[in-house]
Amino acid sequence: MRDYDEVTAFLGEWGPFQKMIFFLLSASIFPNGFCGLSIVFVGDTPEHRCSIPGNLNLSQAWMNRTIPLVPGTQVQYSQCSRYRLDVIRNLSEVFPDPDLLNVSGIEEEPCLDGWDYSQDQYTSTIVSEWDLVCNNDWKGPFSMSVFFLGVLVGTFIAGQLSDRFGRKSVWFGTMAVQTGFTMIQVFSPNWEIFCLLNFFVGIGQISNYVAAFVIGSEVLGKSIRVVYSTLGLCISYAIGYMFLPFIAYFIRSWRMLLFILSLPGLLYIPLWWFVPESPRWLLHKGRIQEAEAIIQHIARKNGITPPPVLFNDLELEEMKAKSVISHTIIHLVKTSNIRAITIINFLVWMILSIEYYGLSLSTPNLNGNAYLNCFFSAAIEVPAYTAAWLLLQRLGRRFSLSGALFLGGGVLFFIQLVPSDLSALTTTLVMVGKFVITSAFSIVYVYTAELYPTVVRNMGVGVSTMASRTGSIISPYFVYLGAYNELLPFILMGGLTILSAVLVLFLPETINNSLLETIDQMQDIKCFKFRTPCSNQDRSVQNEMGEKSDGH
Template sequence: MPNPKMSDYDETTSFLGNYGSFQILIIVLLGLSGLPCGYMGVIVVFVSDTPEHHCKVWSNSTIDGAHVEPPFHERSSWIGPDSCSRYKVRANWTGPVELGNDTEECVDGWVYSTERYTATIVSEWELVCDNAWKVPFSTSLYFVGGLFGSFISGHFSDRFGRKPVFFFTLVFIPVTALIQATSVSWVMFCIFNCLKGVVTISNYLTSLVLGAEMLSESARVSYTFLGHSLGFGLGYALLPLFAYFIRGWRMLLVASAIPGLLIVPTWWLIPESPRWLLQKGRVEEAELVIRNAAKMNRVPVPEVLFKAGECSELQPQDEAQQTFTYMDLIRTRNMRNITILGVFIWMSVAMVFYGLALNTSNLNGNIYVNCFISAAIDIGMYLATWLLVNRAPRPIFLFSSMMFCGIMLLIIKLVPEDMHLMFQVLGLLGRMGVSAAYSFMFMFFTELIPTVVRNMGLGVNSTGARIGNIISPYVIYLGVYSKILPYLIFGTFSIMAAVFSILLPNTRNSKLPDLISQTQPIRSCHCCCPKETATAQEHTTEGCKKMDKSATC
């Protein structure tokens, strides 16, 4: 009798069912862990927003012989032609202060409007005019941290376990936010913004893998959208509510730490991934997790789950006891193709997703309402994606959502710049498409990448996403020169991602792969098979897998 492989895991644990108490508990708890991840990346919309400002002027100033203190908006009009310069004062020792036509820099600093915020990092450290570049730079540093976090967390998670990495990063998300709230300088703020990016992105990716590996295919789809993504969306929706009532950036960061701290005690409820334990040969621990799950679901357990003699054969001989590295992501043709396509698609989707989110403060209207509407759209699209995801092949769904986003954003080119409402409507429609794609790609690539390198593979893809995130604040900054240009860039990348996504294999109704040899070929594989060997059987998925092993296809 052939030795069972890890691909039999789903069959072995099928007695647990799909939606018992254990599965629901995992979906809910890991979904709640997504709350901090949902707002940490975009909290800069409020923390780093630039209030209206103008140059400071001389004290006890008078115009036409009378002391004046007009409203902020009126006062700024006679102080200088713009927010970065002021009119020079004419020397007049006997009469009232007189203003000349010449201008000078704001040598005495700036005055900031307190109509919307009591303070932001911009008003506290005067990050305006010549120092305005520091605002997008500090935002990008969060994603630079995410880039490193994506890369290293995958290795640690595949080597030391999903659960330790998940909870380590879960603890340090609120810790870094609390320390960041005490920043005494812009440099200190940037350092902890980078560290916050490291742990937040690491936590989000690890929670995805941890949940996906414990659930069956049906429950895994529900977890991805109703747990993982919905928790992220609810966290994003909480942000404008927090920011509306907490107008100072320091206290807003303190409030952002609270949800993460409340989730830490779930350590005693969330187990390690049984798939990972089996892959590491820790069979007794994997069985214990499964038996506890069966007890919670109140279903009988087979007397023997994994026979001791068979467990050493959970992997083929050439992969047994092997330590996998990032090189395994490009060692075989199939795995290499998935990795390269994944990095570009994730970079494009993440750049557009976060770019449109960070652009909230530049839209007309109330910033809090705009942010909440953006979050509501995300939540609606996560639910819609959950309902539609199994009704179409995976590549077609990703293609359609990104193509829709790209078309909506490129149409903005045809809209006159004074039609602000149309800008917002098309931007929000584009947001709908990219929100669906953003939540979907996590589930899709979890199904494409095998267990032995899953966290590393998702980490590399997420590294590509962080590159897109790092670029996005600067793309938005281009809006200073042309309001339409950011939308054109985001639309172009959306369409490119849609075209590349159609090459990916369809994983709908497929088992979660565990071994690199089980990686599916991309669609172009059917074209690269030599005519003399490309029989009808070889054009099937199974045929191309066999040919991949012999390096023919």
């Protein structure tokens, strides 16, 4: 049986229809860039100190003495404690000038009257509105982890729904979930409701990215597929990411910021009438007439006259026979080959996500302006995706991904050797690490889609993305290890990244091969052999030779 690329070769690779799909699907990813990382500003912690009631009638001099200094410093004031106010009030009545005595020995108490927050950078964040500081400081990172937990659940569910009910429905539905719940989140009355809604925002946030990626991979020709995955989707994500600090700079209230960031999602409603269902998926579901109608529609848009018959009777019978076979997540581990690929992909995606989000979420906290640091962290992704495209064209998938991971792990190991007084060098290395890991993330999307066959492709990419979200949930806690040893996070992330680089070397090369259609075709892939798998054409030749030998 001919593969899909052979049947549809008459459509061409880069006609008007392919250009429209390329740009519409890429544009749909734009909100993902700022929705996923908006917590950087929405959940940032402003400078704060214990609130002092105004009814104490303390002089300004005594008010300045109510907050103790952090032990070992001369200029940093405590953010979570104050001197006992009853003692301060009694002393102020006896000693009008606080310079006449040493107040450092006075007993301290927690911030019983709340906190005063600096508004130099923000008018409000979820931290300042709900006092997520001191004993409640764990709630800020937890809000982020809940979001990534939603992404984890979303990718797990959306992948299976997409393979069962269609790419287009899941793509559009998850975009609606992301936009709708972000709008509702603006009206959160408390932190608990905010977290619950953040979970649902996460369900839609990356699932629509995966669905758009799969639709484009299956509709566009293989010569455009890599460009679409790197320069199309990924750069759209990076542009959205770059808009985040720009918008956040002018909107300093977290509620208004989320509302503005949710509005672009409404612009994508008309896409339902322009983006078709994947013909590949329809064929594997036995919906031959629908697939043929879409292929003929593409031909008309490209100004091409389609052949009178797309599929012969034998091919139609084969497709109908295959359509009765349903596939579940179990099929991702059913055979030894696909099981090895799934396990390696799971580990690689998880480690990549730990490093990517560890670096992305920490860049606003580097020395310098938080908005500029965030912008540079986003802008570095544009040349990173361009580099990924060039690597995929010249070096193939396996060595491009493995090389990027080796370099990224090496950069992390080198950061620990930089003296603390060379902060500019540290920032530069962080940006280099971000560049390399971003390139690797772009490559792994393309590679994973080519490793899995059409019948479980969206599920395979979804499970891999689910592994990525597991890593993103873990990533904040890797950063927390720095409280015990500031070098430990870099050592662990560097070691894991180099481990993933080694694992990638066991995967097969997929460059210049047609997309696999069925799981049976994966039987020819030997995951632990350092060789390029044969193309579909080679497989057909081998089958013919096998039949002839059987005849003898």
